[in-house]
Amino acid sequence: MTNPINEITEEAELLFLIGTNATEAHPVIGYKMRQAARRGAKMIVCDPRRIDLVDEADYWLQIKPGTDIPLLNGLMHIIIKEGLEDKEFIAERTENYEALKETVERYTPEYVSELTGVPVEDLYAVARLYATTDKAMIFYTLGITEHICGTRNVMSIANLAMLTGHLGRPGTGVCPMRGQNNVQGACDMGALPNVYPGYQAVTNDEIREKFEKAWGVSLSPKVGLKIPEMFDAAHEGKVKAMYILGENPVLTDPNANHVRAALEKLEFLVVQELFLTETAEYADVILPAASFAECDGTFTNTERRVQRVRKAIEPIPGQANWQTICQMATRVGFPMHYEHPSEIWDEMASLTPSMAGINYNRLEKGSLQWPCTTDDHPGTPYLHKGKFTRGLGLFQPADHVPPAEMPDREYPFLLSTGRILYHYNVTTPYSSGIAELWDKEMAEIHPEDAERLGLETGQQVKIVSRRGEVISAVKVTERVQPGMIWMSFHHSATPTNALTSDALDPTTGTGEYKVCAVRIEKLPEAANA
Amino acid sequence: MQRVKLTINGKEVEAPVGSTILEAAEMIGVDIPRLCYDPDLSPMGACRLCVVEVKGNRLLPAACVTPVTEGMVVETESPSVVEARKTILELLVANHPLDCMTCDKMGDCKLAEYCYRYNVKDSPFTGEKHHYAIDDSNPFIIRDLNKCILCGACVRACEEMTGQDNLSYLYRGFHRKATTAGDVPYIESDCVFCGQCVAVCPTGALTEKSMAGQARRWEMEKVRTTCPFCGTGCNFDLAVKDGRIIGVLSAEDAPVNGRMLCVKGRFAWDFIYNEKRLTTPLIKKDGQFVEAT
Structure with a gap:
């Protein structure tokens, strides 16, 4: 997030939510959004489903899945036509504006309305409202990124924010809400194929030499593989071994059967996990993991806030995860010894300018948001004040990219997936209270479709895609559009990702979890008895 | 910011215009007892435990909702204030189970804390008592409305923090209840089990099931x-x-x-x-x- 969470309630005059179901996926942020709307901030919700926050919204843009770019281009078209763009911001802080103007010129309100399903008058109203509100924040989550055009969706959001000067000030900004507790921290620490900690490129000789000197080893100048590429390479026999920590790709990655086949091909698989997951079943060696309550460390949240995690009880498997990793490293020939996670942090911070000012002593007194470059730097609540990281903000216009797989005669329903309030990925089913409340998948289906298929809430159906099939109960609800099925992916009895598409965003390797084509088969009465 | 000068328990204090007496008192470390007041929730002024004496005012105003004025002279523990607080506590205790020795909230119960402070052991008032069934129908929260003092913190937390609007007051007089729409158990209501109501409850009316016993x-x-x-x-x-x-x-x-x-x-x-x-x-x-x- 460019801007901090607390600006939702303290600064913002308008919240524009696109592809984010905050009250379920980020509940406390969702509660803050609701508070803001109720104290008078305007709210625009763009989502194919009638999510909870639609009840608080001034406008609900119920777009057809996969039409985010035309929608955003359409809003920019109107803003430019009506002269509502921030001319000063564009002139002083951006480049490539003419190219943007040329692209969005084609996205007339009528054309956009046809593509997205959003009425023309709502396009005008929302474009004017966003452009003319001084402090407007945009929020997005996986509804934007989990498309083959995810990167271009994000660029289009950035275009809209730059066009209207909604960046670099409190109460503005582009705010992706990161999924897992520490996905931001994992990326910040360099758990990516192309960077060291603090997003320092592995291809940069000077940076690589810095790390080689610090660690006393020679390092590869090549960019590594993204997760889907790793599974493809395993398929081809090019990747022979894997060490998977705290991740269950069989349940959470798209096209699960492809992942299963890849794991089977591996010569050696180590899985470090809390539970014997679907992925761990494929392991040659399983190392027991410690939970968050058993380890010292840090998590970095979606607004770049580094916060302490503290050991409350002794590790149930006998040691913390960092100790297991150190032993692994030592056994494979790189002796790794630390007394405490703070020493690991200090080593990382000494090599990472954007984190150099953060240490455990400071974190005892309170959290810090990076960039935090020196011991007396207060941290950075919001980014891009006065200047972008690259200097000028680059407009990167994008054209409509339809989803890779759309419904057809054989697979007539559009399946979209996401998270529900009661679960978070794959740990929560192991909570007894949560399991008591919500223990199975409930695929959402519109009443019109349910009536046509003769389905009622609670009935079991078989859902089939070109890649796999699952059995699930259905929930008949107007939350979804006709022709659409919506499912979560938390339950091993209904592994939704057996269905999802393995079409990827070419830049990030992110799967198109939000759109694929399925058909629904009613099960014989006996199955529902 | 404009400030006003007032005197609390003989001490001069300068507080921003619009502050309440309770907030001004906190600035100089004077702790005024409160049950319905919660800094994270809108003021309600219902429990009256925070009453104080203000020179020239013949009534005892509630400190949590009374704004400070220039030259105000406040006494927070005068004999008439203490008498009023004792009476309020005795009235609350008259219809509150005194099973404190096994209550899971003991040690963090505001009602018990203030009864201790004002030496309220029992109640001289006798009358009807509630006999509500305990709602433990859900996996997370135990709801014992016999211990509810109607401070409304749960109602406000549900509306103002979470925005779920699942709780409100129902019925009148002695039968008044802070409860769900239709007075159904939490599990049958629109509750999302955020537990904000538990976090703000000053008594043992709402407690965490996992901690019971x-x-x-x-x-x-x-x-x-x-x-x-x-x-x-x-x-x-x-x-x-x-x-x-x-x-x-x-x-x-x-x-x-x-x-x-x-x-x-x-x-x-x-x-x-x-x-x-x-x-x-x-x-x-x-x-x-x-x-x-």
Whole structure:
């Protein structure tokens, strides 16, 4: 997030939510959004489903899945036509504006309305409202990124924010809400194929030499593989071994059967996990993991806030995860010894300018948001004040990219997936209270479709895609559009990702979890008895 | 900011215009008892426990809703104030179970704290008592409305923090209840089990099921940590007794979330103790996992 969470309630005059179901996926942020709307901030919700926050919204843009770019281009078209763009911001802080103007010129309100399903008058109203509100924040989550055009969706959001000067000030900004507790921290620490900690490129000789000197080893100048590429390479026999920590790709990655086949091909698989997951079943060696309550460390949240995690009880498997990793490293020939996670942090911070000012002593007194470059730097609540990281903000216009797989005669329903309030990925089913409340998948289906298929809430159906099939109960609800099925992916009895598409965003390797084509088969009465 | 000068218990204090007497008193370390007041919720002025004496005012105004004025002279523990507070507490206690020795809130109960402070052991008032059934129909929250003092903190938390609007007042007079629409158990209501109501409840009316009978409040070691579920970065305290986690408690100084949490952060931590946890390294031999030696 460019801007901090607390600006939702303290600064913002308008919240524009696109592809984010905050009250379920980020509940406390969702509660803050609701508070803001109720104290008078305007709210625009763009989502194919009638999510909870639609009840608080001034406008609900119920777009057809996969039409985010035309929608955003359409809003920019109107803003430019009506002269509502921030001319000063564009002139002083951006480049490539003419190219943007040329692209969005084609996205007339009528054309956009046809593509997205959003009425023309709502396009005008929302474009004017966003452009003319001084402090407007945009929020997005996986509804934007989990498309083959995810990167271009994000660029289009950035275009809209730059066009209207909604960046670099409190109460503005582009705010992706990161999924897992520490996905931001994992990326910040360099758990990516192309960077060291603090997003320092592995291809940069000077940076690589810095790390080689610090660690006393020679390092590869090549960019590594993204997760889907790793599974493809395993398929081809090019990747022979894997060490998977705290991740269950069989349940959470798209096209699960492809992942299963890849794991089977591996010569050696180590899985470090809390539970014997679907992925761990494929392991040659399983190392027991410690939970968050058993380890010292840090998590970095979606607004770049580094916060302490503290050991409350002794590790149930006998040691913390960092100790297991150190032993692994030592056994494979790189002796790794630390007394405490703070020493690991200090080593990382000494090599990472954007984190150099953060240490455990400071974190005892309170959290810090990076960039935090020196011991007396207060941290950075919001980014891009006065200047972008690259200097000028680059407009990167994008054209409509339809989803890779759309419904057809054989697979007539559009399946979209996401998270529900009661679960978070794959740990929560192991909570007894949560399991008591919500223990199975409930695929959402519109009443019109349910009536046509003769389905009622609670009935079991078989859902089939070109890649796999699952059995699930259905929930008949107007939350979804006709022709659409919506499912979560938390339950091993209904592994939704057996269905999802393995079409990827070419830049990030992110799967198109939000759109694929399925058909629904009613099960014989006996199955529902 | 414009400020006004007033005197509280003989001490001069300067407070911003618009502050309440209660807030001004806090500035100089004077603790005025309060049950319905909560700094995170809108003021209500219902419990009257925070009444104070203001020179020239023949009534005892509630400090939590009375703004300060220039030259105001306030006494927070004068004989008439203490008498009023004792009477209020005696009225509350008259219809409140005095099973404090086994109450899970003991040690963190505002009602007990103030009864101790004003030496209220029992009530001279006798009358009808509530005999509500305890609602433990859900996995997370025990709701004992016999212990409810109608401070409305749960109602306000549900509306103002979470925005779920699942709680409100129902019925009149003696039968008045802070409850769900239709007075149904939590599990049958629109509750999302964020537990904000539990976090703000000043008595044992709303408590965490996981902690029932597990520890007295003062025995709990609190370990501040960050939630392991989504990327919001909520902080809370893990409540630990004898090396075992028994629950999650809100931490009011949490930078992102304050006392707000969701169902997962507050209640899903028990996956830690699931019997299916892996505890020892395993090696696959002939298609079967065996313990590593």
